[in-house]
Amino acid sequence: xxxxxxxxxxxxxxxxxxxxxxxxxxxxxxxxxxxxxxxxxxxxxxxxxxxxxxxxxxxxxxxxxxxxxxx
Amino acid sequence: xxxxxxxxxxxxxxxxxxxxxxxxxxxxxxxxxxxxxxxxxxxxxxxxxxxxxxxxxxxxxxxxxxxxxxxxxxxxxxxxxxxxxxxxxxxxxxxxxxxxxxxxxxxxxxxxxxxxxxxxxxxxxxxxxxxxxxxxxxxxxxxxxxxxxxxxxxxxxxxxxxxxxxxxxxxxxxxxxxxxxxxxxxxxxxxxxxxxxxxxxxxxxxxxxxxxxxxxxxxxxxxxxxxxxxxxxxxxxxxxxxxxxxxxxxxxxxxxxxxxxxxxxxxxxxxxxxxxxxxxxxxxxxxxxxxxxxxxxxxxxxxxxxxxxxxxxxxxxxxxxxxxxxxxxxxxxxxxxxxxxxxxxxxxxxxxxxxxxxxxxxxxxxxxxxxxxxxxxxxxxxxxxxxxxxxxxxxxxxxxxxxxxxxxxxxxxxxxxxxxxxxxxxxxxxxxxxxxxxxxxxxxxxxxxxxxxxxxxxxxxxxxxxxxxxxxxxxxxxxxxxxxxxxxxxxxxxxxxxxxxxxxxxxxxxxxxxxxxxx
Ligand code: SF4
Ligand code: SF4
Ligand code: SF4
Numbered sequence: 010x011x012x013x014x015x016x017x018x019x020x021x022x023x024x025x026x027x028x029x030x031x032x033x034x035x036x037x038x039x040x041x042x043x044x045x046x047x048x049x050x051x052x053x054x055x056x057x058x059x060x061x062x063x064x065x066x067x068x069x070x071x072x073x074x075x076x077x078x079x080x
Numbered sequence: 081x082x083x084x085x086x087x088x089x090x091x092x093x094x095x096x097x098x099x100x101x102x103x104x105x106x107x108x109x110x111x112x113x114x115x116x117x118x119x120x121x122x123x124x125x126x127x128x129x130x131x132x133x134x135x136x137x138x139x140x141x142x143x144x145x146x147x148x149x150x151x152x153x154x155x156x157x158x159x160x161x162x163x164x165x166x167x168x169x170x171x172x173x174x175x176x177x178x179x180x181x182x183x184x185x186x187x188x189x190x191x192x193x194x195x196x197x198x199x200x201x202x203x204x205x206x207x208x209x210x211x212x213x214x215x216x217x218x219x220x221x222x223x224x225x226x227x228x229x230x231x232x233x234x235x236x237x238x239x240x241x242x243x244x245x246x247x248x249x250x251x252x253x254x255x256x257x258x259x260x261x262x263x264x265x266x267x268x269x270x271x272x273x274x275x276x277x278x279x280x281x282x283x284x285x286x287x288x289x290x291x292x293x294x295x296x297x298x299x300x301x302x303x304x305x306x307x308x309x310x311x312x313x314x315x316x317x318x319x320x321x322x323x324x325x326x327x328x329x330x331x332x333x334x335x336x337x338x339x340x341x342x343x344x345x346x347x348x349x350x351x352x353x354x355x356x357x358x359x360x361x362x363x364x365x366x367x368x369x370x371x372x373x374x375x376x377x378x379x380x381x382x383x384x385x386x387x388x389x390x391x392x393x394x395x396x397x398x399x400x401x402x403x404x405x406x407x408x409x410x411x412x413x414x415x416x417x418x419x420x421x422x423x424x425x426x427x428x429x430x431x432x433x434x435x436x437x438x439x440x441x442x443x444x445x446x447x448x449x450x451x452x453x454x455x456x457x458x459x460x461x462x463x464x465x466x467x468x469x470x471x472x473x474x475x476x477x478x479x480x481x482x483x484x485x486x487x488x489x490x491x492x493x494x495x496x497x498x499x500x501x502x503x504x505x506x507x508x509x510x511x512x513x514x515x516x517x518x519x520x521x522x523x524x525x526x527x528x529x530x531x532x533x534x535x536x537x538x539x540x541x542x543x544x545x546x547x548x549x550x551x552x553x554x555x556x557x558x559x560x561x562x563x564x565x566x567x568x569x570x571x572x573x574x575x576x577x578x579x580x581x582x583x584x585x586x587x588x589x590x591x592x593x594x595x596x597x598x599x
Contacts, residue, residue: 020173022218024163027225028290055290062292065164065173 011045012058013073018066025060025070034060045076155211156202158195159187160230161223162216166248166286166302168272169364170325170355177216178356178363179248179270179323187217188416192226196233198419200426203238205413207434215246215268221255231262237426244268246323250286250302252309260316267313268351269306270323273331274341276300281330284364307345314346321349326373326381327365328355339385350385354378375528375589379500445475445560452566453496463583464493465572467565468503468526468550470534477556477564481537487526490561492569497562503589523548528589530572533564549586 014025014034019041026034026041031054033047043060050072051058060070164173171178176187190198203209212234214220220227231243244266245259252269259267273279279299286298293301313320322342324335331338339350355372357365364370373381468487470479486504490497503525505518519541526532531551535558545552556564575581 022162022164022173024165024218024222024287027163027223028287057291059290062290063163063165063287065167 010050010052011048011073011076012043012050012060012070013045013075014041014043014060015069015071016040016042018069020066022065024063024065028059028063030054030059043070043073045073048076154206154208155213156199156209157187157213157215158198158230159189159217160192160195160226161214161220162189162218163222164218164248165222165250165288166219166298167284168248169282169284169370170327170357170366172362172366173218174362175217177218177246179216179246179325189217190416192229192233194416194420195230196237197422197424198414198416199234199241200237200424201419201422202414203241203431204424204426207431208438209241210435211242211244213244213246219248219250220245221247221251224251224255224258228258228262231264235263238428240428240431242266246270247309248302249306249309250288251305253305253312256309256312256316259313259318264318266319266321268321268323269310269347270325271303271306271310271338271342272325272327273299273334274303274307274338275334276303278331278334279303282327307341310342310345310347320347321351322347323351323353325355326352326378328371328373328377330370332373332377332381335381336384352378352382352385375501375503382500441474445562448560448563449497449566452563452570456494456566456570463573463576464491465530465569465583466491466500466528466586467568468529468532469561469565470532471561475561476558477533477561478535478558481532481534481541481552484522484534487522487532488561489526489529490565492565494573497565497569519544523550525589526550528586530586531568533561533568549584 011033021036021039021041023036023041026036029043029048030051031047031049033044033049034041035044036042058070058072064070159176164171164177167173168178174186199212212231214227214230227245231245234241234243243262243264245264246268247270249269249271252267272282276296276299279302280296283299283302285292285294286302287293288298288301288305310320310322320342322338324331324338326332326335335352342350355365355370357363357370357372359366359369467490469477469490470481470484471477471488472479484505486502488499489501489503491500492498505522505525522541523545527548527550529550531553532545533553533556535554537545537552537554542552553568556568572581572583576583
């Protein structure tokens, strides 16, 4: 299970990177992305996905359908 | 095509009539019973006479705080802090923090190491540069590691540079100790409300302690942190300036309350800025048609809050990576590429010598002004006029009318000449208009002025200005502004008294929208 960043909407503000409890977010050549292996959707750390809560652009940090929660 | 009659009007149910505000002014004035001329002694913008000596000592070379310093010293901002932890309805996070720059501006983001090198490069080239600010592009305190690392690097090599930081205040209480540790002597907090109900109309959400809050609750948490942070800073002897964005119909009248609240907690300066709002900025307020205040509305509110507190009127909402004297931007000379290629030798002594020279020039300006004011002594008149001045800085009338991208506005009465603000006339959103339209734009922006002082002016614009009732004056070319304004006013009074001219109150003027981009 993991979140992803919709790169076309991202302002590269870096806010999510600092908030992620798993250091799952990094930046390469100005593009922010989430490592689906490290991301835990913040489960066990916080009630809400921190990246989505801090992101200034609605709908930019979203659950990644390619890495769904195990049922 | 613009027309002076088309100024945004004060009705439309968005704002209570100006009269209400004017009445409040009367009620809240500390030392005057009515607005108008003759307010000397009660808090004009940061001058030696109105500030306690220990504060004056701290701010006198700070261009953003002291109006005089503003003409002689330069500040720079470095954009190291991209993240923000709240959302303001007048901000589009594609661009820089709208609390600190005009909307629609994007600054080049730097790492702390790049930023420090840029500071040394600028300080070596522009010896007047005395202040480094971090103000964005997001909220510096939402990026504490980057912000404080930059301050640390700069303080190591350039201990003479004053450090300041601007913030929305949310993280202030938690970071006050670190602010003290890095010897930051000025903090600017943007406070738009002290009532969460009002705040809910300005801030859709905040991110605090790992949680997103919305509505009134968000505004309450923000407000509590802002005010507590302000108290904690002033207790520790750190100067605090408050910025407020005036949003007609949302917080315009409420800002009188804000003014009282921040004054009570020790803020030394309150800077009320107009909301800049247009649909193309893509902000909530831009999209829902929320308008900004007119020049008269802004001034009425600033006057209302002046009382016994220093109001700052010379803020020009510069950009987060601005370099130079206020009113000019030399950032193009200091792009990251150019800076990284520079060899820099930081010469503290040379900088001190230069600053001493500026100090002398500044004293001369003050003396000239005092001389001229002495000539007005004994004159008593209930008239105040506003004068627009084309200037490149140094406190002199030294810009051509046609080259001016903005004018400085002075209010002159028998009490003296007081700087009250800037009016931009750069053609940022004016693509494709001819010269006649340009003149109209300028007239709209300085429509409340009786005269405009310039170093030079062509015949055509001269006639246009005269037709609009604005006296174009070039005989004070390269003279000191305040001295000239007082001399002009003395003649003006004489003409009024002899019946040669009739004093008529001027209309309102327009506040230009869009980012200040001119160099
Ligand atoms: S959901 Fe949580 S763990 Fe995953 S990237 Fe966002 S902040 Fe990190
Ligand atoms: S918080 Fe949102 S906008 Fe900012 S870098 Fe992360 S994904 Fe991009
Ligand atoms: S604090 Fe500044 S950057 Fe953050 S939302 Fe408000 S205006 Fe934008």
